[in-house]
Amino acid sequence: MTLTTPAPARGAVPAAPAVRNLSAPATARLLGDWRAAGPAYLTLADALRSAVLSGTVAPLTRLPSERDLATALGVSRTTTAAAYARLRDLGFAVSRVGSGTVAVLPRGSATVRGVQRPALPAGDAPAADAPGLDGPLDLGDPLDLGQATPSATPALHAAFSRALEALPAYLGTGGYAHHGIDPLRAAVADRYTARGVPTTPDQVLVTTGAQQAIALLATTFVGRGETAVVESPTYFHAVDALRRTGARVVGVPAGDVETLASAVRRTRPRLVYLVPDFHNPTGRSLTAQERAFVRGVADRYGVTVVGDETLTDLALDDDAAVPAAFAGDGASPRVVSVGSASKAFWGGLRVGWVRAPEHVVQRLARTRQSVDISTAVLEQLAVVELLSRRDEILPARLADLRTRRDLLVAGVRAAVPDWDVPSPGGGLCLWVGLGRPVAQALAAAAVAEGVHVTAGPVFTPDGASRDRVRLTFTRTTAELEDAVGRLARAWRRVLG
Amino acid sequence: MTLTTPAPARGAVPAAPAVRNLSAPATARLLGDWRAAGPAYLTLADALRSAVLSGTVAPLTRLPSERDLATALGVSRTTTAAAYARLRDLGFAVSRVGSGTVAVLPRGSATVRGVQRPALPAGDAPAADAPGLDGPLDLGDPLDLGQATPSATPALHAAFSRALEALPAYLGTGGYAHHGIDPLRAAVADRYTARGVPTTPDQVLVTTGAQQAIALLATTFVGRGETAVVESPTYFHAVDALRRTGARVVGVPAGDVETLASAVRRTRPRLVYLVPDFHNPTGRSLTAQERAFVRGVADRYGVTVVGDETLTDLALDDDAAVPAAFAGDGASPRVVSVGSASKAFWGGLRVGWVRAPEHVVQRLARTRQSVDISTAVLEQLAVVELLSRRDEILPARLADLRTRRDLLVAGVRAAVPDWDVPSPGGGLCLWVGLGRPVAQALAAAAVAEGVHVTAGPVFTPDGASRDRVRLTFTRTTAELEDAVGRLARAWRRVLG
Numbered sequence: 005m006t007l008t009t010p011a012p013a014r015g016a017v018p019a020a021p022a023v024r025n026l027s028a029p030a031t032a033r034l035l036g037d038w039r040a041a042g043p044a045y046l047t048l049a050d051a052l053r054s055a056v057l058s059g060t061v062a063p064l065t066r067l068p069s070e071r072d073l074a075t076a077l078g079v080s081r082t083t084t085a086a087a088y089a090r091l092r093d094l095g096f097a098v099s100r101v102g103s104g105t106v107a108v109l110p111r112g113s114a115t116v117r118g119v120q121r122p123a124l125p126a127g128d129a130p131a132a133d134a135p136g137l138d139g140p141l142d143l144g145d146p147l148d149l150g151q152a153t154p155s156a157t158p159a160l161h162a163a164f165s166r167a168l169e170a171l172p173a174y175l176g177t178g179g180y181a182h183h184g185i186d187p188l189r190a191a192v193a194d195r196y197t198a199r200g201v202p203t204t205p206d207q208v209l210v211t212t213g214a215q216q217a218i219a220l221l222a223t224t225f226v227g228r229g230e231t232a233v234v235e236s237p238t239y240f241h242a243v244d245a246l247r248r249t250g251a252r253v254v255g256v257p258a259g260d261v262e263t264l265a266s267a268v269r270r271t272r273p274r275l276v277y278l279v280p281d282f283h284n285p286t287g288r289s290l291t292a293q294e295r296a297f298v299r300g301v302a303d304r305y306g307v308t309v310v311g312d313e314t315l316t317d318l319a320l321d322d323d324a325a326v327p328a329a330f331a332g333d334g335a336s337p338r339v340v341s342v343g344s345a346s347k348a349f350w351g352g353l354r355v356g357w358v359r360a361p362e363h364v365v366q367r368l369a370r371t372r373q374s375v376d377i378s379t380a381v382l383e384q385l386a387v388v389e390l391l392s393r394r395d396e397i398l399p400a401r402l403a404d405l406r407t408r409r410d411l412l413v414a415g416v417r418a419a420v421p422d423w424d425v426p427s428p429g430g431g432l433c434l435w436v437g438l439g440r441p442v443a444q445a446l447a448a449a450a451v452a453e454g455v456h457v458t459a460g461p462v463f464t465p466d467g468a469s470r471d472r473v474r475l476t477f478t479r480t481t482a483e484l485e486d487a488v489g490r491l492a493r494a495w496r497r498v499l500g
Numbered sequence: 501m502t503l504t505t506p507a508p509a510r511g512a513v514p515a516a517p518a519v520r521n522l523s524a525p526a527t528a529r530l531l532g533d534w535r536a537a538g539p540a541y542l543t544l545a546d547a548l549r550s551a552v553l554s555g556t557v558a559p560l561t562r563l564p565s566e567r568d569l570a571t572a573l574g575v576s577r578t579t580t581a582a583a584y585a586r587l588r589d590l591g592f593a594v595s596r597v598g599s600g601t602v603a604v605l606p607r608g609s610a611t612v613r614g615v616q617r618p619a620l621p622a623g624d625a626p627a628a629d630a631p632g633l634d635g636p637l638d639l640g641d642p643l644d645l646g647q648a649t650p651s652a653t654p655a656l657h658a659a660f661s662r663a664l665e666a667l668p669a670y671l672g673t674g675g676y677a678h679h680g681i682d683p684l685r686a687a688v689a690d691r692y693t694a695r696g697v698p699t700t701p702d703q704v705l706v707t708t709g710a711q712q713a714i715a716l717l718a719t720t721f722v723g724r725g726e727t728a729v730v731e732s733p734t735y736f737h738a739v740d741a742l743r744r745t746g747a748r749v750v751g752v753p754a755g756d757v758e759t760l761a762s763a764v765r766r767t768r769p770r771l772v773y774l775v776p777d778f779h780n781p782t783g784r785s786l787t788a789q790e791r792a793f794v795r796g797v798a799d800r801y802g803v804t805v806v807g808d809e810t811l812t813d814l815a816l817d818d819d820a821a822v823p824a825a826f827a828g829d830g831a832s833p834r835v836v837s838v839g840s841a842s843k844a845f846w847g848g849l850r851v852g853w854v855r856a857p858e859h860v861v862q863r864l865a866r867t868r869q870s871v872d873i874s875t876a877v878l879e880q881l882a883v884v885e886l887l888s889r890r891d892e893i894l895p896a897r898l899a900d901l902r903t904r905r906d907l908l909v910a911g912v913r914a915a916v917p918d919w920d921v922p923s924p925g926g927g928l929c930l931w932v933g934l935g936r937p938v939a940q941a942l943a944a945a946a947v948a949e950g951v952h953v954t955a956g957p958v959f960t961p962d963g964a965s966r967d968r969v970r971l972t973f974t975r976t977t978a979e980l981e982d983a984v985g986r987l988a989r990a991w992r993r994v995l996g
Contacts, residue, residue, distance in 0.1 A: 024859065062862055153674030160671060161664065164878060168660055175656060178649030178974065179848020212708050212850065216872040223744065228724065244870035248719070352675020352877035354708065363520070366558055374740035376712040376872065380879050381848035382660060478674065 028068035028076035036467030045086035054444035147455040153351030154478040167385035184210025199329040214344035214356035219245040226251040231273040237463030255465040276309040281316040281327040285474040287428025302338035317348040319430040408477040415488035433476045441470035449494040524564035524572035532963025541582035550940035643951040648928045649847030650974040663881035680706025684880045695825040710840035710852035715741040722747040727769040733959030751961040772805040777812040777823040781970040783924025798834035813844040815926045904973040911984035929972045937966035945990040
């Protein structure tokens with residue numbers, strides 16, 4: 005590794021435009037608590053690299069000057085210069101003469117968590133002049149243990165064929181159903197009723213996936229400067245959606261309902277977001293007693309509690325039944341449930357739903373008209389079909405996921421005995437304890453070995469969980485086996 | 501009509517919960533400049549009724565007390581009491597003993613612009629005790645001259661069949677394509693290139709409909725307290741999306757680019773939103789000179805100008821070619837184009853797109869992950885197919901819309917000679933001048949006659965255009981013929 009600032013000709017990419025400037029204070033904020041054991045420049049470089057990999061820092065972002073970043077972070081300029089040099093060496097940054105350092109993705113890491121490597125503008129310097137873009141990493145597509153969506157159920161194609169048969173009844177209309185088409189609202193309501201929560205179609209809003217449901221709830225219930233309480237760690241796009249409303253997001257330890265209650269008492273939030281079943285990422289489920297306790301908190305403090313049941317169908321242990329509905333048989337007016345077709349059937353289906361009191365459904369439906377008008381009709385018809393065949397479809401899917409989970413758990417336990425690898429009762433991921441706060445370094449080293457994992461801090465509102473990574477088990481068994489070896493090598497890189 | 505306050509038993513709906521309180525100042529704000537010729541209580545009742553019909557005031561909203569509303573509006577309490585009484589008589593409000601007046605939709609107006617009449621809670625008072633809910637209006641579904649989406653192209657079903665053949669290639673993935681699937685990005689880029697704006701797939705973001713594109717642009721470019729400039733009148737959901745970011749929305753007369761330029765100079769907005777072709781609702785298109793002028797404004801002041809080309813394909817006059825691309829052959833980096841499959845093919849397809857510089861596409865793609873992750877894959881494949889057959893599909897669709905436009909224009913001109921009924925060169929609606937500021941009264945009277953039209957103030961950020969209504973011509977010719985007679989009767993009601 006070189007600690008010298010490269011000569012102007014090196015790493016210069018004359019025609020690559022930086023598209024966005026990241027200020028030093030903003031960089032400091034997004035890095036959060038980046039310090040860990042080891043030399044500061046290495047830790048800083050790893051944190052920056054992780055931010056680029058996760059998409060937190062977009063490719064082609066111009067990073068702050070070495071001097072400004074040093075001031076903002078309270079480190080020496082030598083440290084920031086060395087960190088930037090290391091980023092360049094690894095292919096995660098290039099320098100432009102006279103205009104600083106620009107974040108890029110290394111050539112070959114074409115798509116990482118959906119963040120595409122920017123195409124080089126026409127007239128760009130050839131590779132020989134831009135070693136930063138043609139550096140030591142040339143990976144092909146990394147094995148993705150980051151994305152938590154399995155491939156489609158084999159039943160999907162037939163469901164769409166059936167949906168297509170039902171479509172003509174809708175083609176004479178304008179195609180807008182702001183609350184969702186009647187058969188889907190009824191099917192979703194019936195499913196809640198069957199799970200012990202009497203529900204009418206009027207209490208169901210169809211959304212364009214669960215993420216839209218969460219975003220609608222965030223914008224509808226939480227205003228700028230108001231508070232939302234989430235578990236920490238938690239599903240990170242929920243935190244994003246809440247932060248985008250200008251909310252203050254307060255984290256409480258995942259699954260700790262007593263602390264949750266005291267946070268509600270203390271901060272008087274407008275909304276609590278939690279994942280009651282096969283929690284993302286910890287895998288834990290709330291007990292019946294804990295659920296009842298949370299519903300009591302909702303009622304006592306008049307706070308809306310959103311239970312994200314996206315993963316609820318994915319009970320993997322043989323003895324695990326589908327969990328009881330979070331809303332409870334009393335169907336507290338303060339408890340809102342979110343569900344989705346993405347995990348049981350396919351992520352490429354963009355259909356989710358909210359179960360809530362009717363007046364909440366009406367409010368959300370008004371908001372959603374300025375968001376995306378309504379959800380695609382054929383998608384909804386396909387989900388009606390899939391839900392009606394749920395009991396035929398799910399067992400094979402669960403068996404498949406169970407095999408993958410068991411393979412990854414056993415493989416990682418054997419390959420890296422240092423790690424704590426709990427086997428979750430359901431869901432799609434392992435929440436692996438590393439025993440030391442090096443998650444970002446591991447995520448970066450894993451990319452160098454051709455596998456993508458997600459560092460723990462991504463899942464926490466405050467950058468904690470630096471001793472954890474999340475590994476999803478949605479890829480094929482062959483890919484998972486391959487990934488295990490790469491993870492072990494990445495760990496040796498980190499230790500070395 | 502009665503001017504007396506009803507006795508407690510009358511209109512009492514003990515079990516109907518009001519779900520939201522509207523304060524008197526908020527009511528005054530949303531009514532805006534509600535005064536018009538005629539008795540104040542009638543004008544006020546019409547304005548409130550129009551607000552309920554348009555969804556501005558949600559069903560089951562508790563209105564302010566007569567006293568508070570009188571204070572906020574600067575009218576006598578007699579006026580507000582009489583207005584509320586009229587609302588009750590018309591079925592748009594009910595009174596609850598001791599807890600004021602609650603807005604409702606009349607029984608029978610099951611769906612008006614997608615706002616569904618709330619189901620009565622179990623245990624509700626029977627109709628005899630709740631005349632407000634069972635009043636003089638019992639309409640069945642009104643003829644909808646409000647919604648601006650035609651029924652589906654006959655080619656849609658075949659396009660989905662072909663899409664289904666292409667789907668298996670995607671089923672092995674998680675189904676998320678945050679920027680859109682490659683074939684659709686390429687097809688959209690090719691279409692812009694063919695229209696004279698060289699475009700690469702990297703400059704295209706696929707969105708879940710044009711409304712999502714507008715909402716993403718609003719949240720990405722406009723912060724709280726910052727300014728956005730729109731035409732007035734304009735597409736109202738764009739104003740909604742901008743307001744939801746906390747933006748100050750400044751309106752300039754539609755099509756008046758000089759005033760637009762001076763507003764930009766004066767207010768230094770972050771974003772300008774306009775509809776360059778077959779403007780919604782006025783039907784006017786910008787000339788080539790006006791487009792070039794607006795692009796110059798974008799460059800000179802460094803403001804992002806969003807051109808909504810949702811209606812661009814709908815050139816209805818025989819001599820009208822498809823308009824030139826708004827971005828211009830120079831493809832100004834400040835000009836962003838929005839498009840959609842909803843008007844040319846079907847609104848029930850939720851696929852739109854943004855054409856913008858690549859760095860803007862990257863920013864929008866990051867934001868959209870916290871909004872709805874990505875757009876449904878099969879929908880995108882269907883749009884690839886439809887775009888490839890665009891030149892076969894569109895002529896029949898345009899011929900059909902032309903027939904409907906001509907029928908509605910001729911019918912309304914003949915039935916109501918008082919009105920100014922311009923025939924637009926394209927698009928989906930007529931912007932009818934009433935000659936007097938009674939749009940809200942007409943919209944309310946039209947509902948009483950079983951037809952839904954949209955009052956001009958809905959399309960303006962400041963409640964202006966009270967002398968206009970928008971009539972869409974997307975329904976069948978039989979429905980349009982029926983609607984003409986109803987509109988004439990509604991106008992006689994207003995005059996009477």
